[in-house]
Amino acid sequence: MSIKLKTILYFSLILLAVIATSGYSIFISNKISQYLKGSLPASISDVQKSSHLVALAQLIRYDDEVLTQSARNHAFTGDQKWRVRYEEFVPKLDAAIKEALELGDTDDREIFASIDQANLALVAIEVQSIDYAAGGELTLAQAVLDSDEYSRQKNIYRAGLEKFLARRGTDFDSATEISVARLEESKFGLSQMVNQQLFLIVGFIVLFVFILLFLFYFIFKTFMAPLGVFKKTAGMIIRGDLDARVNIKNKDEIGDFAVDFNKMTASLAEALTSVNQKVAVQTKDLARKSADLGKQQKAILNILEDVQEEKQKAEGLAAIVKDAEEAIIGKKLDGTITSWNRGAENLYGYSAKEAIGRSVEIVVPRDKRAELDKILATIKAGGRLDHSQTVRQRKDGSLVDVSLSVSPIKNTSGQVIGASTIALDITKEKQIDRAKTEFVSLASHQLRTPLSAINWYAEMLLAGDAGKINAEQKQYLEEIYRGNQRMVDLVNTLLNVSRLELGTFVVEPQLVLITDLAAQVIKELKPLLTQKQVKLKTHYQSDLPKIMLDPKLTTIILQNLLSNAVKYNRDKGSVEFDISTTKDDYLEIKVKDTGLGIPQNQKNKIFDKLFRADNVRATDTEGTGLGLYIVKSIVEDTGGKIWFASTENKGTTFYVTLPLAGMRAKKGTKKLS
Incomplete structure (x- = not known):
């Protein structure tokens, strides 16, 4: 039998064993899957339903408390905001009760029907109270809410909720216990099935091992033993014994190859004499060339090893960037996108194919284009941007809050050739x-x-x-x-x-002289200046113009800066208060003190909400840590800037600039206090 037929036969046996083992494994997997699907506890759905109904009941209770409190606040104060809040929550409560009526069983619907009727009666009474309060009749409004009918309906409402929660709480616990018991039964049944099939699996493994051993024996007899003879004869020939011959009598391809090998050896012996003569002539020249070639090969191998190492590093980094969850975008200095990873696809909705080659402006809202120009200018100058919060635009037009970190990309000579941006979605944090x-x-x-x-x-x-x-x-x-x-x-x-954070504050600019506002603030600080014996020096530019400023907001800025300069100053210290204009059309306010100063390692936190420096807290000076946060928010929202210079134990100087064009008017619902 030829080697080809033997090989086909033996490998067919292996294939059949593999197919049988795989088929049986698939059979067992399907059987276990069917078993698990048939054993899933049907009570899980009941648990989910009960859980949702309980959540609805808690929401109904909360909404009712909001309505009750809003109606009473309106009745006692007449403040319109409580009526607005009341009207906002009425439809929410109705929707929750209707959903509970649709979701519950017969007993649940009976309970929620009584709650619904009581709610309608309560709403009618509360609306009557609100109407009285709107007409200025607060006494009648309060009397309606204190009536016996209102109390009776409220008791019906609460009793229904308590009855539902007592009933559904028991059902939820019972369904959970049944689900756990059924899952334990499924686990035990699965364990029995696995044990029953273990013996058959072991049998298949033993059969497969036996077939592999038989294959190894075939390979050894057919290939390895003859190869050993060939190796031994080849070794003798290599050592110069050209009379050595392969002694194999197989009646297959190996035997034919042995005959041809012996013929080749004889021909080799004949040719060797001729070759030796030619080799002797060229040996000297080849030796020289071989030495040169060896040196070249070594140099080339070193270069290839370096190139391969750098390639592996680059490929590893590229793989990390490509699969990172954060949006990582590479771009040229003109804003053209050069790389776009999977995180960017998930955040912005554009695929890499759609984004690469286009301008990064596709994800920048129109009102943020100037911000993009500033970022690129910073990168061109070799700077960077860390954790800057802003807004970007998705493919579908929706906006997303992001935190940007932008770094320059440099070539081997250190020249900035592009920028790398990491964007984090901070919608949830906002x-x-x-x-x-x-x-x-x-x-x-x-x-x-x-x-x-x-x-x-x-x-x-x-x-x-x-x-x-x-x-x-x-x-x-x-x-x-x-x-x-x-x-x-x-x-x-x-x-x-x-x-400030909700953006609901009002900006109402008026034509004022800022020194008038400053004089009023200084007057209010007189007791504190006297108490600490702090000397205040004022320097106002003589020709300061009147500009459009919101008096209240400007007063808040001056109050915080000056009161901080006095509070955190040393006794018998001094404060310098300057107001002037700049060449670039800004009003500059400067407050310099001789106080505690700001520690170097805490300067980057000084404008954070609720932050107070360690040296200030050690003095037990009153403060909330909110003043500078408020000042910064007002200044930047009205088109100005604020910064400071400070040395610990020597003092601090704060600078504020406001545009001479004035503050822009802004509509809102509340004024700052």
């Missing part, structure tokens, strides 16, 4: 910040009413309106009054921060 800001705003509004009442009653008691008080009582009341004033200031500051 949403979280906005939610926190809205909470602070709401909480601060809620605190204003009780603080105002405390302030009013304290003033009345101190003035003797409620009767004469002794010295000790007066001392206690003054402490209460001062503490309440600090709380009022903190609440006003928190409200200012929330309005």
Whole structure:
């Protein structure tokens, strides 16, 4: 039998064994899959349904509390914002009740039907109260909300919710226990099935090993043994014994090859004599050329090794960049996109094929094009941009908040030839910040009413309106009054921060002389200047023009800068306060103190919200860490700039510039306090 037929036969056996093993493995996998699908606990759906209904009930409870509180606040204050808030939450509550009616079973629908009826009655009463309050009849508005009918409907409403939560809470726990029990049964059944099939799998493995051993024996007998004879004979020939012959009597291709090999050896012996003569003549020349060639080969190999190493590094880096989750974009100095990874595709919606070769302006909104020019100019100058928050535009036209880090790309000679941009989607972070800001705003509004009442009653008691008080009582009341004033200031500051971050504050420019505003601020600081014996020196340019400024916002800027310069100054220190104009049409405000200064390692945080430097906290000086944050927000939002220079233990100088063209008017819902 020829080697070809033997090989086909043996490899056919191996193929059949592999097919049988694979088929059986697929069979077992399908069987396990079918078993698992048939055993999935049907109660999971009930758990999900119960969980959703419980969540709806909690949402209904929350919305009802918001409506009740808004109606009462409107009835007591007449403030229109509570009516707006009330009308905002009415449809939300109706929608939640309707969804619960559709999702629940018969008992659930009966409960939520009673809740719905009670809600309709409550809304009718609350709307009546709101109408009274809108007409200025606050007493009638409050009386409606204190009526027996309102209390009765409220009790029906709450009893329905409690009944539902008690019932559904038990169902949710029961369904969960049943689901866990069924999953445990599925796990035990799967374990039994795997054990039953283990014996057959081992049998297939043993059969496969036996066939492999048989194949190895065939290879050894057919190929390895004759190859050993060939190797031994070839070794003898290499050592110069050209009379050596291969002694193989096989009746196959190997035997034929042995005959041809012996003929070749005889021919080689005949040719060797002729070749030796020619070799002797050329040996000397070849030796010289061989030496030169060896040196060239070594140099070439060294170069190839270096090239291969650099290629592997470049390929590894390219693979990392391509598959990174962050959007990484390479571009030329004119803004043409040269690379676009998978993160960029996910963030902006453009494929690499669509983006590469086009201008990076495809992801920059029109109102941000000037910002792009500034970034490219910075990169051309060899600079970089770190974690700059801005807005970019997706392929579908939607906007996304991103944090950009841009670095220059340089060639081997150090010349900047492009830029690399890493963009991080910070939409969720922005949403979280906005939610926190809205909470602070709401909480601060809620605190204003009780603080105002405390302030009013304290003033009345101190003035003797409620009767004469002794010295000790007066001392206690003054402490209460001062503490309440600090709380009022903190609440006003928190409200200012929330309005700045939400963009709801108003800018109302008027034609004013800034030195008039400065004089009023300095007058208010007189007690603090006297207390710390700080000397204030003012330097105003003689021909300062009147410009369009929002008096309240400008006063906030001056108050924070000057009060900080005094508060954080050393006793008997000094403050220099300068106002002048610049050659590039800006109004410049400069406040220099001889105080604590700012530590070098904390200068980059000085404008952060709620940040106070370590050396300031050590002095136990009052402060919230919000003043400079508010100043920076106002200045930059109105077209100005703020920066500082500081040396620890020597003092700080703050600079503010505002355009002489004035602040731009801005509509909003709230004014800063």
